[in-house]
Amino acid sequence: MSHESGSGASAGGSTPQAYKVLRSDQVGRYMVASRELQAGEEIVTEMPFIVGPKACTYPLCLSCYSPWPPSPNNKRLCSRCGWPVCGEECEDALQHKDYECRVFAQASEKFNVDAALEGNNENGVPQLECIMPLRLLLESEKNVERWDKEVKDMEAHNKIRSQKTQWKSDHVNIVEYLRKRLKLDRFSEERIQTICGILEINTFEVRTAKGFGARGLYPTVAMMNHSCVSNTSHSISPIDYKMRLRTTLKIPAGGELHASYTHSLLPTMLRREHLLEGKHFACACPRCSDPTELNTHMSSLKCNKCDNGIVLPLDSLDSESTWKCTHCEFSTNGRAVQKILRIIQVDVDAAEAISGAEGADAIFERENVVKKYQSVLHPRHAFLTMLRHSLTQMYGRVDEYLLNDLPDVVLEHKVDMCRLLLQVLDVVEPGYSRIRGMTLYELHAPLLFLAKGQWNAGVIDEAGLKSKMTEVANILKEATTILTMEPADTAEGQIGLVAKESLAQLEQSVNDL
Secondary structure, X not given: OHHHOOOOHHHOOOOOOOEEEEEEOOOEEEEEEOOOEOOOOEEEEEOOOEEEOOXXXXXXXXXXXXXXXXEOOEOOEOOOOOOEOOOHHHHOOHHHHOOHHHHHHHHOOOOOHHHHXXXXXXXXXXXXXXXXXXXXXXXHHHOHHHHHHHHOOOOOOHHHHOOOHHHHHHHHHHHHHHHHHOOOOOOOHHHHHHHHHHHHHHEEEEEOOOOOEEEEEOOOHHHOEEOXXXXXXXXXXXXXXXXXXXXXXXXXXXXXXXXXXXXOOOOHHHHHHHHHHHHOOOOOOHHHHOOOOOOOOOOOEEOOOOOOOEEEEOOOOOOOOEEEEOOOOOEEEHHHHHHHHHHHHHHHHHHHOOOHHHOHHHHHHHHHHHHHHOOOEXXXXXXXXXXXXXXXXXXXXXXXXXXXXXXXXXXXXXXXXXXXXXXXXXXXXXXXXXXXXXXXXXXXXXXXXXXXXXXXXXXOOHHHHHHHHHHHHHHHHHHHHHHOOOOOOOHHHHHHHHHHHHHHHHHHHHHHO
């Protein structure tokens, strides 16, 4: 929004500029390193062109994106336009007051509270679908220069989208609503659909200070092409939504900068489906093209007809391809595998939906799903990896499972899970990635507890303790390096500061031995 813009990409804080933009017929604009970039180097800082609610959203405050109403007795609506806000401060926030608020007030279009709260809102509140497109249209008029230079030529895939059901619902909930109900017929149907496409394909998820989700449009960073193994990482401040993009690996001059538009811990079939549905392209990156997923086996199944066989697709870019065992004659088809994945995904999603705040259940349910499918899935399969990722963060933090309470056998279990997770992350989230930093951080504490326990029990001598503590210090050092690159106003940035203090204490203890 007008107060949020102003940092053009070239003001990226890095000198000389770290990237340049090239264009090709196949992929349009893309970014390459303009010189050799070191791992962890900042490439761009960028303010969003606009921020707003996600598509298919629950009822929320239009300024801070907190769920609305704040309490059953407080169904606060904006005194000027009659749409949901959670208080005076949110009512007067510029992103609401200077944008949709005026339009709603002029058109006397009120928010339908009953429909929003009583309806079946599995697919979100239709009336809220218009907020983000409306903000983008209004900003395109207020901020013409940046719109012309950075936004208007962004990919919208109108041709592909016009064949999909989403296009039809956008036509009703957004195009017709804006042009008829809100009397904004100065915007053509085509322009509004293009705006919907730009938002669908190019926005990034942002987290608010209270931890709620919204989305922002960052035109410069959005020029990066996708790869299922990226070499950059971005962090977005929950306070002012400023994005910082940095490298996770060393990149040679002229090397392409990649982002990942999908969750790295999904199996190939589901990542490609997600990219085709949401971003309208069929990914054929090196990871997707390799049936073993770069030897991580994140899509591989165990053969139930022989002992050590692994079942792999013959062609991982064809969802209907035959899957065949590496050791015996067993084979099956892609559709059957898809069915199995859907069934397992339901169980994984249900377990992942239980938050650590619910205590031991959160751990218990995830461990159950891991046990249930460990005879079907390769030990490093994406679903098991995803559950392990949650478990490594929960053991030691959840009630009844705090670090001091964990017996050695559970500490060892946490260590094993961290190490298995790192085998995968070293390949699919290599270098200075946030998730690798967090996993290294989770690994250091149980190793330290186990070493001290062994020393207290007389199993190892002082030299043994010193060597184990030095190993832990090295792990913690890398975790600190990665996590202190995160903005201090994010959860990971906070853990980075804690890690830095722990590292100083640990190095002192090693020296004192």
